[in-house]
Amino acid sequence: MSKALVIAIDGPSGTGKSSVSKAVASRLGVSFLDTGAMYRALAWSCVDAQIDLGDADAVAEHCRTFDLRMGMNPKSPTVAVGERPIDAEIRQDAVTSVVSQVATNLDVRANLKQRQRDLIAQGAEATGGCVAEGRDITTVVAPDAPVRILMTASEEARMARRSKQLKVAVASTRSQIVDRDRADSTVSQFTTAADGVVTIDTSHIDFRQSVAAVLRVVQEVLDGDPELSTSAG
Ligand SMILES: Nc1ncnc2c1ncn2[C@@H]1O[C@H](COP(=O)(O)OP(=O)(O)OP(=O)(O)O)[C@@H](O)[C@H]1O
Ligand SMILES: Nc1ccn([C@@H]2O[C@H](COP(=O)(O)O)[C@@H](O)[C@H]2O)c(=O)n1
Numbered sequence: 001m002s003k004a005l006v007i008a009i010d011g012p013s014g015t016g017k018s019s020v021s022k023a024v025a026s027r028l029g030v031s032f033l034d035t036g037a038m039y040r041a042l043a044w045s046c047v048d049a050q051i052d053l054g055d056a057d058a059v060a061e062h063c064r065t066f067d068l069r070m071g072m073n074p075k076s077p078t079v080a081v082g083e084r085p086i087d088a089e090i091r092q093d094a095v096t097s098v099v100s101q102v103a104t105n106l107d108v109r110a111n112l113k114q115r116q117r118d119l120i121a122q123g124a125e126a127t128g129g130c131v132a133e134g135r136d137i138t139t140v141v142a143p144d145a146p147v148r149i150l151m152t153a154s155e156e157a158r159m160a161r162r163s164k165q166l167k168v169a170v171a172s173t174r175s176q177i178v179d180r181d182r183a184d185s186t187v188s189q190f191t192t193a194a195d196g197v198v199t200i201d202t203s204h205i206d207f208r209q210s211v212a213a214v215l216r217v218v219q220e221v222l223d224g225d226p227e228l229s230t231s232a233g
Pocket of ligand 2: 136
């Protein structure tokens, strides 16, 4: 019987973990889970429901009941609450600037951790594997994943990437990158690799080289474990 190829990737903002994870999952033909999108969806849903983000109990209660639906095809990942797609809404500044408030709520983290584990299992069941990325995947959500990677990059590289991506001045990306990481790091450890986690520094390599670096780590693990497979079933 073959084992599922679960690939856990963590890292701070702007290291390229979402785009690289998506490309890796596409190349391997496995599922893709963007766990940051789940926290963003909750933040959006709380605002939409006019829940005070400072009210930790109300946010946690909303988290327990909101109907979050994640599409895990890496070629077209989707996020919806009920029937409503919110892919664009969750990328807006209004969500980015408040998402850490819900992500630092420990009841929320416990609930989303369980949902993430279930989704990774479903994704792996459907395709033989799942690339899941975020900030606590290698350490909390999937600490037993056969492949665990921490993507890092210098603050300058990360701010420059976000500036290019959003077509805004480099200085204006500081709150999205540095301040958000500071807030997020009060509950998750994603700047140094835990035991057994491979670090890939993308500061001086381009996107394609980052994808290739992750695929090399995956191949090494596959070569060393004949029970691992990427085929569904
Ligand atoms: N070497 C590189 N590796 C990966 N991505 C890169 C690289 N150079 C530039 N980029 C670009 O950096 C941008 C940010 O990438 P991405 O959104 O995947 O980062 P992230 O780590 O998931 O950030 P966040 O956690 O804030 O969502 C993308 O436009 C991506 O194409
Ligand atoms: N495993 C994770 C993933 C994300 N978060 C929180 O979600 C925010 C948005 O993440 P992006 O990757 O989409 O930028 C992030 O700032 C964290 O607050 C998390 O806590 N754990």
